Amino acid sequence: MSSPGTGVVLDDVRVEFRSSGRDGPVVAVDGITQEIPAGGFVSVVGPSGCGKSTLLSVIAGLRAATSGSVRINGRTVTGPDRDVGVMFQEDSVLPWKNVTDNVRFPLQIARVPRAGRPRLGPGHRPGRAAARRRIAQRAQEAIDLVGLGGFERRYPAELSGGMRQRVALARTLAMRPSVLLMDEPFAALDQQTRLLLGAEVRRIWGETHQTVLFVTHDISEAILLSQQVWVMSYRPGTILDVVDVDLPADRDASVVSTPRFNALHNRIWERLRTEAMRGFAQENRFPA
Amino acid sequence: MSPATAPPTRDGCRVTAGSVAVAVIAVIAWEIASHLSFVIPEPLDTFLALGRDLGDPRFLAGLRETLLAALAAFVLAMLIGGPAGLGLGLSRRARVVFSPIITMLNGIPKIVLYPVLLPVFHLGYGSKIVMGLLFGLFPVLINTAAGVREIPDVYWRLARSLRATRWQTLTRILLPAIRGPLLTGVRLAVSLSLVGVVLSEFFATERGLGRIVLSAYSSGDYAGMVSTILLLIAISFALSLFLWRLERRVR
Numbered sequence: 001m002s003s004p005g006t007g008v009v010l011d012d013v014r015v016e017f018r019s020s021g022r023d024g025p026v027v028a029v030d031g032i033t034q035e036i037p038a039g040g041f042v043s044v045v046g047p048s049g050c051g052k053s054t055l056l057s058v059i060a061g062l063r064a065a066t067s068g069s070v071r072i073n074g075r076t077v078t079g080p081d082r083d084v085g086v087m088f089q090e091d092s093v094l095p096w097k098n099v100t101d102n103v104r105f106p107l108q109i110a111r112v113p114r115a116g117r118p119r120l121g122p123g124h125r126p127g128r129a130a131a132r133r134r135i136a137q138r139a140q141e142a143i144d145l146v147g148l149g150g151f152e153r154r155y156p157a158e159l160s161g162g163m164r165q166r167v168a169l170a171r172t173l174a175m176r177p178s179v180l181l182m183d184e185p186f187a188a189l190d191q192q193t194r195l196l197l198g199a200e201v202r203r204i205w206g207e208t209h210q211t212v213l214f215v216t217h218d219i220s221e222a223i224l225l226s227q228q229v230w231v232m233s234y235r236p237g238t239i240l241d242v243v244d245v246d247l248p249a250d251r252d253a254s255v256v257s258t259p260r261f262n263a264l265h266n267r268i269w270e271r272l273r274t275e276a277m278r279g280f281a282q283e284n285r286f287p288a
Numbered sequence: 289m290s291p292a293t294a295p296p297t298r299d300g301c302r303v304t305a306g307s308v309a310v311a312v313i314a315v316i317a318w319e320i321a322s323h324l325s326f327v328i329p330e331p332l333d334t335f336l337a338l339g340r341d342l343g344d345p346r347f348l349a350g351l352r353e354t355l356l357a358a359l360a361a362f363v364l365a366m367l368i369g370g371p372a373g374l375g376l377g378l379s380r381r382a383r384v385v386f387s388p389i390i391t392m393l394n395g396i397p398k399i400v401l402y403p404v405l406l407p408v409f410h411l412g413y414g415s416k417i418v419m420g421l422l423f424g425l426f427p428v429l430i431n432t433a434a435g436v437r438e439i440p441d442v443y444w445r446l447a448r449s450l451r452a453t454r455w456q457t458l459t460r461i462l463l464p465a466i467r468g469p470l471l472t473g474v475r476l477a478v479s480l481s482l483v484g485v486v487l488s489e490f491f492a493t494e495r496g497l498g499r500i501v502l503s504a505y506s507s508g509d510y511a512g513m514v515s516t517i518l519l520l521i522a523i524s525f526a527l528s529l530f531l532w533r534l535e536r537r538v539r
Contacts, residue, residue: 090442
């Protein structure tokens with residue numbers, strides 16, 4: 001499925017933050033050399049403050065690495081790319097637009113697509129009307145894909161948090177990016193909604209075969225969704241362990257009761273426990 | 289939706305009946321009060337005076353001058369306060385530099401500046417427009433700046449990840465995101481611009497409704513004075529009501 005140079009390639013990525021204290025720069029992410037093959041689904045788990053979101057920002061081109069490089073489908077990342085879709089943890093659905101207009105938004109920003117536009121005849125220049133139709137069609141496909149059919153005219157204020165994240169997912173998918181970066185997209189939702197949306201993400205990935213990087217602090221979510229789990233340490237964030245998830249590809253939530261799932265869960269948790277303790281101890285070193 | 293657009297209900301009828309009752313009681317109280325003090329004109333005389341004035345070309349010219357000056361002051365307040373508020377909301381450095389002076393200028397009673405404005409901007413439109421501007425500027429500026437600062441950080445990241453241009457970010461994300469505070473600023477600026485203009489007309493001017501109120505007072509034409517004041521209140525109230533309903537519709 002994957003050929004060399006495709007997918008996401010991280011080469012010795014290091015990110016420093018300038019800190020206001022005397023301790024010098026804080027190293028958020030250090031020495032990360034990993035690869036997500038094209039069409040692969042990788043989750044990153046780690047304690048809060050371990051730099052997983054920072055790593056995702058670097059891959060998204062929203063933040064520059066202090067050293068090292070990121071290549072996506074052979075191109076070095078220097079800034080945001082429309083072929084890389086980002087889904088944020090915070091509610092980023094625009095409240096003044098209904099579902100359809102939210103999903104159309106990135107397409108309108110990009111005024112897509114020039115290539116693949118239907119040629120209606122010699123000398124005919126398909127104008128704005130054709131572009132609008134195309135945008136409408138793409139947005140509707142994305143809306144149907146995430147199961148928002150029937151909610152097109154609703155405004156975000158009328159939708160639950162889970163539905164709003166579906167809108168955000170549809171908006172990201174509407175651009176048909178080859179890489180999907182998801183930064184704890186369901187962290188603010190209740191457990192049932194999370195499970196449901198996780199299953200949706202996996203189903204959609206099965207249909208679209210995008211390369212996915214999914215950041216979460218939930219071990220079960222990481223195992224359930226992905227083919228591979230990267231376990232990150234507390235600051236400086238390094239990859240402690242890479243766990244291949246050898247569960248059936250057509251798994252559902254019932255897999256959590258199998259011995260294999262438990263073994264994977266225990267392995268990751270053993271790795272994380274000491275890191276979580278270390279993070280907790282450091283963050284509480286100077287009580288306010 | 290808002291009760292104003294809902295079909296008439298029993299509650300709606302009761303509210304209307306209540307409003308009418310309050311108005312009737314107010315007019316009756318006014319009538320009684322007018323017999324207690326000669327300064328307070330009778331309601332009927334007041335309305336007759338208003339009818340007389342509205343047929344008077346000199347009065348209409350004053351009305352026109354006041355409204356034009358208020359309109360100009362409001363437009364200037366928007367043109368200056370809007371962009372300045374944007375800059376202030378977007379730039380931390382601008383906030384650090386300009387916040388103290390803005391807070392101070394907003395705090396002083398602006399009418400004390402009028403004697404300074406008069407020789408600079410002259411007795412005609414100039415001084416009263418600037419005074420109206422001083423009144424209308426700050427609500428636009430402060431509300432715009434506050435609105436920009438309250439935009440969730442994730443909207444900026446969204447704009448960047450979609451590679452939106454600066455212009456697209458401004459028109460498609462920033463302005464819609466601050467529509468609420470912006471409209472509040474507009475509503476306050478409309479009424480305060482009018483206040484600034486009329487207030488300066490009380491002090492020194494050649495024409496305008498403020499001047500008419502003052503000369504009616506000097507000549508003992510209390511019915512004319514009160515009717516002009518009521519006209520000003522009605523104009524300001526109607527504009528505010530319209531904008532307030534627009535504001536509620538937008539949310």
